[in-house]
Amino acid sequence: MNIVEVERLTKRYGQENAAEELSFALEEGTATALIGPNGAGKTTTLSMLADLLSPTSGKVTMAKGLTIGFLPQYPQFFPWLTALEFTEMAAKLSGVETKKARLQATRTLEFVGLGTALTKKTGAFSGGMKQRLGLAQAIVHQPKLLLLDEPISALDPTGRREIMDLLKSLQQDTTILYSTHILNDAEEMTDQLLFMKDGRLIEQGSLSEVRDRHANPRIRIRFQNYAQAVEFAEGQAWGSEVKENSIFLPVQKSGPTMQQVLQVLASKKQDVLGVEFQTASLEEIFLKVVAGK
Amino acid sequence: MKHFGILMQKEWRENIRNYKIYWIPAIFILLGITEPAVNYFLPQILEASGGLPEGAVFEIPTPTPEQILMAVLQQFQTIGMAVLILAYMATIAGERKSGTATLLYVRPLSFSAYFLSKWVVAAAISLASVWLGFFSGYYYTRLFFGEVEIIKLLQMIGFYSFWVLLILTIVLAASAALPNGGLAAAAAFALYVLLQLADGLLGANWSVSPVKIPQYAATWLTGNPDLPSLWGAVGITVVIILVLFGFGSWISRKNKAKTKV
Amino acid sequence: MDQTTLILALLPILIIQLALMIFALVDLIKNPNPNGPKWMWGIFIVVINIIGPILYFVIGRKNY
Numbered sequence: 026m027n028i029v030e031v032e033r034l035t036k037r038y039g040q041e042n043a044a045e046e047l048s049f050a051l052e053e054g055t056a057t058a059l060i061g062p063n064g065a066g067k068t069t070t071l072s073m074l075a076d077l078l079s080p081t082s083g084k085v086t087m088a089k090g091l092t093i094g095f096l097p098q099y100p101q102f103f104p105w106l107t108a109l110e111f112t113e114m115a116a117k118l119s120g121v122e123t124k125k126a127r128l129q130a131t132r133t134l135e136f137v138g139l140g141t142a143l144t145k146k147t148g149a150f151s152g153g154m155k156q157r158l159g160l161a162q163a164i165v166h167q168p169k170l171l172l173l174d175e176p177i178s179a180l181d182p183t184g185r186r187e188i189m190d191l192l193k194s195l196q197q198d199t200t201i202l203y204s205t206h207i208l209n210d211a212e213e214m215t216d217q218l219l220f221m222k223d224g225r226l227i228e229q230g231s232l233s234e235v236r237d238r239h240a241n242p243r244i245r246i247r248f249q250n251y252a253q254a255v256e257f258a259e260g261q262a263w264g265s266e267v268k269e270n271s272i273f274l275p276v277q278k279s280g281p282t283m284q285q286v287l288q289v290l291a292s293k294k295q296d297v298l299g300v301e302f303q304t305a306s307l308e309e310i311f312l313k314v315v316a317g318k
Numbered sequence: 319m320k321h322f323g324i325l326m327q328k329e330w331r332e333n334i335r336n337y338k339i340y341w342i343p344a345i346f347i348l349l350g351i352t353e354p355a356v357n358y359f360l361p362q363i364l365e366a367s368g369g370l371p372e373g374a375v376f377e378i379p380t381p382t383p384e385q386i387l388m389a390v391l392q393q394f395q396t397i398g399m400a401v402l403i404l405a406y407m408a409t410i411a412g413e414r415k416s417g418t419a420t421l422l423y424v425r426p427l428s429f430s431a432y433f434l435s436k437w438v439v440a441a442a443i444s445l446a447s448v449w450l451g452f453f454s455g456y457y458y459t460r461l462f463f464g465e466v467e468i469i470k471l472l473q474m475i476g477f478y479s480f481w482v483l484l485i486l487t488i489v490l491a492a493s494a495a496l497p498n499g500g501l502a503a504a505a506a507f508a509l510y511v512l513l514q515l516a517d518g519l520l521g522a523n524w525s526v527s528p529v530k531i532p533q534y535a536a537t538w539l540t541g542n543p544d545l546p547s548l549w550g551a552v553g554i555t556v557v558i559i560l561v562l563f564g565f566g567s568w569i570s571r572k573n574k575a576k577t578k579v
Numbered sequence: 580m581d582q583t584t585l586i587l588a589l590l591p592i593l594i595i596q597l598a599l600m601i602f603a604l605v606d607l608i609k610n611p612n613p614n615g616p617k618w619m620w621g622i623f624i625v626v627i628n629i630i631g632p633i634l635y636f637v638i639g640r641k642n643y
Contacts, residue, residue: 336636336640337602337606337636338636340602341599341602341632341633341636344595344598344599345599345629345633347591347595348592348595348596348629351591351592351595352592355589355592401633404633404637405636405637454591458588461588
């Protein structure tokens, strides 16, 4: 079931289109990665879904009674409140019962790893702690939909790992839409990919769909030297590309398969350094898609 | 109005932790004490500064206690109101500008509760400061210049309070409407001066102008307030304040897109 | 009114001014990120009576 449907959503500032004719849907319980370079319109899109910005045209349809948690890229806190005071207030404002709010806030802060900073003023928080607190205020009321703007970009590798694991553990009962430009993370937690550039969606689909369209699987054979590679390339029927000591054979429906390649190599008694199956990483796919549009 | 209570707690904490709850009353108490004290010591001050030629007899008429209290009110009208405008100019604009408001606005927030919570706390601190200021001024006036009936003072303070609330509401509404605290203060000051000017130039026939509240309030001391005009002015002030509540809540919601994300 | 009562009577003014100044100074020292150089605010607070501390609280404090 789709809990959010976005149709031709557009936000215009003067002549500039910050978001242009975006259409996509979020299925319940899935994670969607919104990927794009800086200035692509990711924050604008998330802000419209969070009802901070009203769209110039188009519409967002949400499931009835959908509760939302939102984490901005640079969350700002009242520096004179403690982490617990702030999270408790956030919970209450989002509709958590007064009696339960403190307990729920405490548990959430412990969950994001701020259990020892409950009574510390947020003004004294480091960047990483703020990011965690930002996550805590977004999830403290157990929303059905989580909107996260670059939730991990500002963290160090260890923190990034921890927050990714937290997010993954939330995925069971939460629908997540998050923006990122770190594609390794996107690859790890995504049911749907949305590529954005200059305010437009330039590619969308599941990871495997996008892979099928753009991954260009190839078989790479590494020879001792360039001459050997050229010689082999000329001696076979498959289209190939030679780069330094390697040749690359694009894998298509018509082949070649790995087995065919190995048979040919065996029959020619050709000595090679290695044979491997290569597929483009999400990052390469993204760069290709962005460059192509 | 569940949000009102939650947000008011936040405002209280803010005003305690940024010390407004201490320094604003301190300023008003100082203003209140200074007026009677300076007047009392004026002869000695003049003498000490050596401004008078030897043997000259310079008669300074001793002001009446009522005059001293009116002078206190004058101090509040200039420095006091400026302090309140400066203290609360950034109440809403500042939250948007720093981005701290974002995490409130993404929730199903009641913007009237949002505006009112700020108003109630700011009003409580401002009124308490004005009252404390007048009481300390009154104490010193009695000490140095003689008796004034307390009931007269209370009546003056009571009516003057409506004026204080009007100024405060204008500041908060300006803060909700404008992009930063500086502009909000400028707008509030401009309006303050314009209103006074307009009343001075054209106001001879407007007996029920809110701008006249301070001078009406002062007439309680001398005993002959023009009651119908005074109540009329208070009525209009209350209506303006209520309209500004509506405007402030509406414009806060409208400006929610301007918070820094 | 004799001299002593007078001085006693005026003591509150002195105390409030001093309290404002000390309050502002202590806050300035603890403030990790004031709006402007610390030494400048220090001079303002100490030299300009009443107005100095107010300016610091309104403009300089930045609500840390």
